[in-house]
Each structure stands twice: as structure tokens, then as C-alpha cells.
Amino acid sequence: MSKKLTQQEYIDKLKSSKSELIPLEDYDGALIKIKHKCTCGKSFSIKPSHAYNNHKCKDCALKTSSLKQVKTDSEYLEELKKLNIKVKPLENI
Numbered sequence: 001m002s003k004k005l006t007q008q009e010y011i012d013k014l015k016s017s018k019s020e021l022i023p024l025e026d027y028d029g030a031l032i033k034i035k036h037k038c039t040c041g042k043s044f045s046i047k048p049s050h051a052y053n054n055h056k057c058k059d060c061a062l063k064t065s066s067l068k069q070v071k072t073d074s075e076y077l078e079e080l081k082k083l084n085i086k087v088k089p090l091e092n093i
């Protein structure tokens with residue numbers, strides 16, 4: 001049997017796996033689901049063994065994959081306009 005991680009060891013391991021999830025409950029083994037908070041503020045339960053590979057909540061994962069489908073800069077800027085986000089591109093000003 002492998003030694004169970006401490007809460008701090010688990011947090012460190014999440015960071016080193018580039019996960020952006022923050023555990024909200026005490027770590028109790030890799031296969032015990034606990035609540036984690038995503039960078040978007042949403043909290044959800046996930047097994048620590050999965051949290052290493054799933055760096056965000058499902059909503060954020062969907063957003064990321066839909067952004068990947070945007071092909072051109074102008075399409076991206078249109079998306080920003082629609083969302084009412086005031087961002088100026090750094091290039092071509």
C-alpha cells in the first residue's frame with residue numbers, strides 16, 4: 001500500500017500537475033471524491049486521481065474547447081464584442 005498524502009502534499013501535487021483546482025475538503029485518498037473549487041468559482045466533487053488530469057470544471061473545459069474552434073482573430077474579436085468584453089488587441093493598433 002502506498003502512503004496516503006497529507007492535505008498539503010496533495011495541494012502541492014495538484015500544483016505540480018498544473019491543475020487549477022483547489023480542494024475544499026480534506027484529502028482522504030486518491031479514490032475518495034472530495035469537493036474542489038475551479039478558477040471560475042464553481043465547486044464540484046471529483047476524485048483526486050482525476051483532478052490531476054482534469055484541471056478545470058466541465059464548464060471551463062467546454063469553454064476552452066469552444067474557443068479552440070474559433071479560427072481567426074476577427075472571429076475572436078467578434079466573440080468578445082458579443083460578450084461585451086472591452087479588450088483591445090495588442091497588435092495592429
Ligand SMILES: [Zn+2]
Nearest residue numbers: 038040057060
Ligand atoms: Zn470552471
